[in-house]
Amino acid sequence: MTNASFTGKTALISGGASGIGLATAQRLITQGATVWIADIQDTLGQQIAEEIGANYLHLDVAKEEEWTSAVELIAGQGQGLHLLMNNAGIAIGGTLETQTTAEFLQTININLLGVFLGCKVCAPLLALSGGGSIVNVSSIWGMVSDPGAVAYSASKGGVRTMTKAIALDLADRKTQIRANSIHPGFTATPMVVGSMGEMEPEEAAQFAARTIERVPLGLAEADQIAAAAVFLFSDDSSFMTGSELVIDGGFTSA
């Protein structure tokens, strides 16, 4: 999507030890950026960061004090912060009948509060660094839904519209920070492959029949989603803020 140079730019990617976040980190590094991967999987994250030439820091996105420490660490390097990807997320399937309150709150804390905190705590450093671009990772389940995605859809729908409010606020305050959401469809990452592996065979077959098997272009690779995130980070999208970019192989067109 873009071959823009990110030389001189610093990026922070939450949930960057795996899947879509990792694929985006790899693209940004190839295109010249300094990348910080932030995750709770410390052993994996450190190993991955070493392999791809990123920096690693521990961050539970649901904890404001950990965001504050992360930003202090990055600010202390003296290279600013220009790109923020609020990507960390969890998916705990459940219908209105089966989803527990504890699951609902855990999902909201990580998938929605975590994005709010990332934007809130990082925005001052992004502004101080001359502005930048925020990519919030929502989902197709933030636009349409599935009976078994009650908590997940609540969180991702929140990310979709909250990103618009944040984009407007950042523009009003002339921060030079843009904020957009991306809406991936089914992507071959541990989140999807792992959760299907945990289902009973019949449940997995039913889930696949109403989801993955209905995608006109099939299952996405993480790098196909990363390409869209990198476009939103680049100046090629300089007039985009508050937008929602759907990368779903045609799923929501049907």
Ligand SMILES: NC(=O)c1ccc[n+]([C@@H]2O[C@H](COP(=O)([O-])OP(=O)(O)OC[C@H]3O[C@@H](n4cnc5c(N)ncnc54)[C@H](O)[C@@H]3O)[C@@H](O)[C@H]2O)c1
């Ligand atoms: N895979 C898909 O089909 C798909 C589709 C739409 C949206 N998404 C979204 O894309 C994002 C990335 O998912 P993925 O598919 O790459 O999954 P993944 O499981 O491969 O990666 C998610 C990462 O987030 C990290 N994480 C979880 N909780 C965290 C926390 N509290 N603090 C910090 N890090 C935490 C995990 O350790 C993991 O490294 C998620 O927000 C997900 O909801 C995924």
